[in-house]
Amino acid sequence: MQLEILGNADIVTEQNGALVIKTRQAEARVWVYSPTIIRVCISKDFSGLDESLAVIEKPLDDFTWQHLTDIVELTTSALKLIINLKPLRFNFYAANGQPLSEDDQRFGTNWQGDRVINYRKLYADEKFIGLGEKAGDLNRRGCNYVNWNTDAAMHTITTDPLYKTFPFFIGLHNGLTYGLFFDNTHKSYFDFGATTAEQMSWFGADGGDMNYYFFGAQGVRNILEDYTWLTGRMEMPPLWSLGYQQCRWSYMSADEVLDVARKFREKNIPADVMYCDIDYMDGYKIFTWNKETFPDPKGMIDELKAMNFRLVTIVDPGIKIDENYNEYKEGVDKHYFATYPNGELYTASVWPGRCHFPDFLNEDVRDWWGASFKALTDPGVEGFWNDMNEPAAWGQNIPWLVKFGDKFMPEIRNVYGMQMARATYNGTKGLLNNKRPFILTRAAYAGTQRYSAVWTGDNAATDEHMLFGQRLVNSLGLTGMSLIGVDIGGFMGNPTPELMVRWNSLGPYTPMYRNHAALGMSMREPWQWGKAYEQVIKKDIEQRYKLLPYIYSGFYQSTQTGLPLSRTLAIDYTTDENVFDTKYQNQFLFGDSILVAPIISTVESVDVYLPVGDWYRLSTDEKFAGGQVVNISCPLTDLPVFVKAGGIIPMQNVIQSTNEAGDGVLLIHVWNGDEASEFVFYEDDGTSYDYQSGVYYKRVISFDPQKREVVFGLVEGSFVSKHSKVQVVWHGFEGDSKVGMENNNQSFTISYSYLSF
Ligand code: GLC
Numbered sequence: 001m002q003l004e005i006l007g008n009a010d011i012v013t014e015q016n017g018a019l020v021i022k023t024r025q026a027e028a029r030v031w032v033y034s035p036t037i038i039r040v041c042i043s044k045d046f047s048g049l050d051e052s053l054a055v056i057e058k059p060l061d062d063f064t065w066q067h068l069t070d071i072v073e074l075t076t077s078a079l080k081l082i083i084n085l086k087p088l089r090f091n092f093y094a095a096n097g098q099p100l101s102e103d104d105q106r107f108g109t110n111w112q113g114d115r116v117i118n119y120r121k122l123y124a125d126e127k128f129i130g131l132g133e134k135a136g137d138l139n140r141r142g143c144n145y146v147n148w149n150t151d152a153a154m155h156t157i158t159t160d161p162l163y164k165t166f167p168f169f170i171g172l173h174n175g176l177t178y179g180l181f182f183d184n185t186h187k188s189y190f191d192f193g194a195t196t197a198e199q200m201s202w203f204g205a206d207g208g209d210m211n212y213y214f215f216g217a218q219g220v221r222n223i224l225e226d227y228t229w230l231t232g233r234m235e236m237p238p239l240w241s242l243g244y245q246q247c248r249w250s251y252m253s254a255d256e257v258l259d260v261a262r263k264f265r266e267k268n269i270p271a272d273v274m275y276c277d278i279d280y281m282d283g284y285k286i287f288t289w290n291k292e293t294f295p296d297p298k299g300m301i302d303e304l305k306a307m308n309f310r311l312v313t314i315v316d317p318g319i320k321i322d323e324n325y326n327e328y329k330e331g332v333d334k335h336y337f338a339t340y341p342n343g344e345l346y347t348a349s350v351w352p353g354r355c356h357f358p359d360f361l362n363e364d365v366r367d368w369w370g371a372s373f374k375a376l377t378d379p380g381v382e383g384f385w386n387d388m389n390e391p392a393a394w395g396q397n398i399p400w401l402v403k404f405g406d407k408f409m410p411e412i413r414n415v416y417g418m419q420m421a422r423a424t425y426n427g428t429k430g431l432l433n434n435k436r437p438f439i440l441t442r443a444a445y446a447g448t449q450r451y452s453a454v455w456t457g458d459n460a461a462t463d464e465h466m467l468f469g470q471r472l473v474n475s476l477g478l479t480g481m482s483l484i485g486v487d488i489g490g491f492m493g494n495p496t497p498e499l500m501v502r503w504n505s506l507g508p509y510t511p512m513y514r515n516h517a518a519l520g521m522s523m524r525e526p527w528q529w530g531k532a533y534e535q536v537i538k539k540d541i542e543q544r545y546k547l548l549p550y551i552y553s554g555f556y557q558s559t560q561t562g563l564p565l566s567r568t569l570a571i572d573y574t575t576d577e578n579v580f581d582t583k584y585q586n587q588f589l590f591g592d593s594i595l596v597a598p599i600i601s602t603v604e605s606v607d608v609y610l611p612v613g614d615w616y617r618l619s620t621d622e623k624f625a626g627g628q629v630v631n632i633s634c635p636l637t638d639l640p641v642f643v644k645a646g647g648i649i650p651m652q653n654v655i656q657s658t659n660e661a662g663d664g665v666l667l668i669h670v671w672n673g674d675e676a677s678e679f680v681f682y683e684d685d686g687t688s689y690d691y692q693s694g695v696y697y698k699r700v701i702s703f704d705p706q707k708r709e710v711v712f713g714l715v716e717g718s719f720v721s722k723h724s725k726v727q728v729v730w731h732g733f734e735g736d737s738k739v740g741m742e743n744n745n746q747s748f749t750i751s752y753s754y755l756s757f
Pocket of ligand 1: 153248249277278314387388442457458516517518
């Protein structure tokens with residue numbers, strides 16, 4: 001195999017909004033998407049330039065560049081791209097000239113066969129965060145990774161690759177930040193100095209182009225905002241999906257599903273969602289129901305609804321080969337399945353036995369798949385769990401010559417799950433008549449946040465996996481995903497009661513709070529652990545429901561800025577070395593003001609690192625100065641959770657389901673601090689798309705420490721809040737404080753009385 005290098009550039013022109021640079025071997029094109037986003041695509045063949053499945057924005061028509069002797073300088077208000085022409089290299093600088101990220105000047109971009117690699121300069125103090133669902137530490141320096149969506153059953157905390165591909169990382173050095181998104185769906189590789197004795201970093205793929213977007217905004221938040229502007233942001237999730245979710249492989253019959261749901265209500269343990277895993281189907285045929293064990297799906301779902309539960313059902317891509325099965329026959333007739341190059345249908349085995357696989361890259365197939373959900377939406381299902389979509393096939397190794405339309409498996413594998421989620425989202429959205437579907441997918445590619453929530457697949461019931469899961473959630477948060485879950489309790493193996501309790505105490509602070517377990521594992525419902533532990537788990541679930549106004553507003557923030565709900569401390573405390581210390585790297589901010597320190601189930605005290613500023617323990621209001629490590633007692637009843645001084649956290653009193661109206665009281669908890677703060681409170685009907693046409697309730701709540709005053713800004717939007725009264729709850733204050741309402745221009749001095757909201 002030959003090494004082909006990029007060579008010297010001899011032609012530089014501007015064509016259709018792109019800077020075009022030609023060498024003898026290849027061609028590079030550069031587009032400016034915004035002052036902080038520049039795309040570089042280097043290809044040996046531009047004739048087949050792919051439509052991106054991730055990117056939804058278009059480049060600017062115009063940009064500023066000049067051709068000097070051996071360089072081209074392209075400048076925006078925020079960035080300078082200096083392109084060396086001999087040989088062709090791309091180097092990014094901040095507007096003030098500080099280097100952000102540069103090619104390795106020796107090697108730059110080159111090819112070995114179809115494999116394309118970019119070698120980059122590694123700065124002495126450079127750290128890397130991102131790539132989404134990846135093993136290892138928060139700082140990825142010294143590690144290497146492969147993106148190749150895999151059914152990683154039985155994975156450990158070092159397994160790579162896992163289920164998802166997010167070829168996007170953020171580099172941090174010299175107090176500067178940059179991001180790089182390698183939009184290439186082939187099997188890809190990232191090496192952050194792991195195997196170069198720290199001399200350079202490199203990334204590349206088995207095929208396709210060296211096609212990347214460079215983000216030069218300063219601050220991780222701004223990079224995330226730009227990345228999610230480019231690849232899209234999540235929509236408001238259905239409110240019910242943020243309640244407690246009870247899953248299992250499987251509740252085997254409608255009776256069992258209903259019994260479990262009833263038990264939640266009898267025991268007054270709040271919950272919103274029941275799941276049906278694969279056994280609800282007839283022979284694992286997608287879009288069917290088992291006539292014996294689920295004889296009357298609508299009847300079952302109506303009963304669930306009467307108890308304020310929603311149902312989520314699983315779907316897998318594999319369509320069973322069965323002459324009496326409609327989806328099979330239609331798929332064959334319409335040529336909707338993946339094939340071998342000679343036209344024969346590709347067959348592999350999954351749960352149903354021998355299957356064919358829909359080509360979700362084809363729009364007609366997506367439409368067909370989407371429409372088939374009628375079998376589930378008609379009886380009343382509103383949530384759709386997309387599993388096994390790496391795609392999984394027993395033996396894992398789908399032959400490389402399998403074709404999806406005119407593309408072969410190696411190019412589509414990493415986007416297959418995303419396209420299945422897209423088909424599911426569009427189809428069910430259409431069927432549900434202005435109701436928001438809830439989609440959950442295991443496999444994903446950059447941009448999946450537009451269609452679906454994700455969970456981290458088949459974890460294990462160990463403390464180690466619990467901490468690892470949190471790291472995955474925090475890292476997925478750096479990819480535009482915000483609604484993220486792990487199997488609480490652990491999928492494989494049986495947790496000790498203590499682990500189950502501890503894991504549930506993380507539940508309120510996990511964006512998607514879902515309890516799930518594999519076939520044959522012990523039952524996992526909150527009452528399976530003895531009365532005393534049941535009470536503790538119940539309190540955790542109640543805490544989730546109390547926090548829902550805060551959580552829902554947090555998701556609103558994700559829809560507007562791309563900031564995730566669970567945030568590694570590296571987002572806000574980027575230059576603080578302690579944040580990357582492996583002792584503290586699992587800690588995260590949940591929303592703007594809550595800091596959580598995940599902790600194993602076998603200790604009762606732990607060192608927590610509190611970043612700069614003052615912090616209060618949520619459970620006791622005890623105050624701690626930040627910028628130091630504190631030793632915190634953490635019995636199973638009390639996870640270390642802190643609130644930032646000045647934090648504003650809207651809460652509600654406990655309800656049993658998000659479908660309940662509640663008592664109408666919104667509790668605004670405020671923790672004293674020296675600096676002004678604000679919180680954007682957001683509410684809507686929680687189920688429809690009306691919010692997109694202005695039917696929401698939004699107001700900025702701000703805290704002024706000098707005046708010791710909380711002010712409720714003007715209401716925006718036409719939704720009538722379900723909270724008729726507001727009560728401000730002061731923490732860490734002495735004496736009188738005030739509340740102002742901007743709608744009537746008065747300030748009231750209150751402590752514990754109610755105001756109308
Ligand atoms: C896969 C999923 C798991 C599910 C099981 C059966 O292992 O990851 O969540 O329960 O399949 O459908």
